[in-house]
Amino acid sequence: MKRTFFVLVAILLAVGLMIVTARRMQSRSKNSSIGALRGAPAPDFTLKTIDGKSLKLSDLRGKAVLLNFWATWCAPCKIETPWIVDLQNQYAAQGLQVVGVSMDDESETEGIKKFAQEMHMNYPILRGNEDVGNAYGGLEFLPTTYFVGRDGNVTGRILGLKGRGDLEDNVKKALASAAPSQTAQR
Numbered sequence: 001m002k003r004t005f006f007v008l009v010a011i012l013l014a015v016g017l018m019i020v021t022a023r024r025m026q027s028r029s030k031n032s033s034i035g036a037l038r039g040a041p042a043p044d045f046t047l048k049t050i051d052g053k054s055l056k057l058s059d060l061r062g063k064a065v066l067l068n069f070w071a072t073w074c075a076p077c078k079i080e081t082p083w084i085v086d087l088q089n090q091y092a093a094q095g096l097q098v099v100g101v102s103m104d105d106e107s108e109t110e111g112i113k114k115f116a117q118e119m120h121m122n123y124p125i126l127r128g129n130e131d132v133g134n135a136y137g138g139l140e141f142l143p144t145t146y147f148v149g150r151d152g153n154v155t156g157r158i159l160g161l162k163g164r165g166d167l168e169d170n171v172k173k174a175l176a177s178a179a180p181s182q183t184a185q186r
């Protein structure tokens with residue numbers, strides 16, 4: 001009888017855990033849909049760079065932004081980073097600003113600095129946190145890259161590693177968006 005009771009309790013706990021997990025996954029998938037963000041203002045944030053300075057996303061309004069969430073331990077991020085460095089070099093004069101958001105643990109600042117130096121990252125590297133990740137629908141994959149137009153609205157997203165051409169196509173779309181002053185004149 002005791003054994004039956006414990007088995008029943010274990011089954012109920014397992015079912016309860018599955019229900020909670022399913023609800024969280026369902027909520028996360030609703031939040032992570034690009035459809036909810038495409039055309040909407042990019043969630044604003046202020047984060048510290050790895051050098052201790054503050055950067056606010058909305059201060060970049062007027063520029064197209066490639067917002068790349070990554071981590072030093074992420075193998076696909078290591079493949080993608082040189083492409084992003086090249087895109088910053090190629091499109092900066094046209095108004096592109098790449099912003100890297102490291103999702104490494106808080107204690108990893110020196111490791112992040114070393115990684116950024118080795119990868120020749122030529123753009124601001126910010127220390128990300130769970131709140132910023134959640135504002136962008138939860139980061140189920142790294143890298144995750146958002147593209148923000150000159151008007152501050154999200155123009156695209158790439159989950160995981162895609163080709164350099166996919167990144168560049170999205171950069172061009174973000175650059176083609178109207179700047180805030182141009183939008184106001186319409």
